[in-house]
Amino acid sequence: MPVISAPHAFNEGTLFVDLESIFGCRLYLKCEGFNFAGSIKLKAANEMVESAERDGTLKPDSILVESSSGNLGVALSMIAASKGYRFLCVTDSRCNLSTKLLMEALGSQVHVVTDLDANGGFLGTRLEYVRALCASDERYVWLSQYTNPGNWRAHFRTTAPEIAGHFPRLDALFVGTGTAGTLMGCARYFRDWHRPVRIVAVDSVGSVAFGGSPGRRMIPGLGMSMRPPLLDESYVDEVIQVEEEDTIRTCHRMARSGFLFGGSTGTVVSAATDWLARHGTRDLTAVAIAPDLGERYLDTIYQSNWLQGLYGDHLVDSAPEPEEPWDEKKSASRTPNRRRRS
Structure with a gap:
């Protein structure tokens, strides 16, 4: 057991959750919320x-x-x-x-x-x-997290090597995009790795980070109302935008299995499970990054009055039934933007 004298000296970076029993697809979730700050x-x-x-x-x-x-x-x-x-x-x-x-x-x-x-x-x-x-x-x-290279360097030095160490046969990585620090640090690391890894950036509908139309976004964490200065799209193979209602449904579905995660995690997992369903193969090794846990969202995405006021009655107390593996019925609600690496 470690003994520390400063709170930032501890950060659990080796915990992954196998989501197959919840979503029916081979997806591992890297949990970044187990430190004294509670997030990546x-x-x-x-x-x-x-x-x-x-x-x-x-x-x-x-x-x-x-x-x-x-x-x-x-x-x-x-x-x-x-x-x-x-x-x-x-x-x-x-x-x-x-x-x-x-x-x-x-x-x-x-x-x-x-x-x-x-x-x-x-x-x-x-x-x-x-x-x-x-x-x-x-x-x-x-410090300007939007332009500071230390933002992406942190993940180049820590997050990406932690993933690579546990999944040497990694095929696809799903990363939520806000400032693009996590995305660019991981993408730069895996660009020169020993095998190709498909980098899928996940964004919220209403964000203009990748050139989309601006719109209402009520869940903090992912998405930007400007293009992230750190973003270099040449490192990104594909972009998927997720509706906030799908984010909430995914969060509630994981909570019904005992895993309480934040809104950014729900967005990334929603995109990843949809992508895996559309590609229809169980041979891929895929990892998604969970930036935080869900306690800070108890008065928003897990609160009935908040959901009802913003999204209507249909999302209140939503507890979706488990879908069959590789179900494609929800794919139309995302906006995939496929890119090929040059």
Whole structure:
């Protein structure tokens, strides 16, 4: 058993869940929620903070500031508390209440923006606020997860090798796309690996990350209201967009089997199971990445009033019956965008 003195020193990176008994397809889920920050964002947060410390950007009197829909904010709150920095998280009204309270419990200040940007999201408004803060006081240090190479380097060094070590015959990897840090770190690692791995990026309908039309998105985590600056589509073989209703159904289906995961995980698993169903083979080894667990979503995607108010009665108390393996009936609700590697 490890003994640690700093919360970011522990991160369980070797746990995988076999989802075949739930979905009837050969899919392994890499669980990234077992650390004190509760999500995969701990890796990027730690890499970016340590890099800023090494190059002298972060000083004892610095005030960390970052735009986050939730999980990175929690990770930075935890690290800031451990290292003695002040931290201000700029988030928006989609941020789960439990996430906001957790950041505040860790000693961070949370600013919530409510005005939409030109693409119908909140990111542009959040970034404007961060830039204004940095211009007002030189003590503010913005790590900028959207442009910081430490975001993808963290996954190049950790997440991808962890997957490769357990699945040397990996055929397909499904990665949710927000800032594109996890996607690009894993894609770069597997591009030069000893065997080809199909990289499937998963996005939310309403996100413009891959050039789609902007639309309402109520589940935080995946999707962007701008093109992610870190994204290089030459590393991506295919993009699948998932409707939020399918995200919720998938989350509830896993919960009925005892696995409570967050919205981003539901989106990625929904895309992966649909992709495997359409390709109709059991010979592939496929892995999907689960960014976090589900406790922070109890008042949203697992709450009847929230579901009813946003999506209608048909999603309330939904407990879908198990489908036959390789059922293709839901494939029309996704928007696959196939790419071939040049």
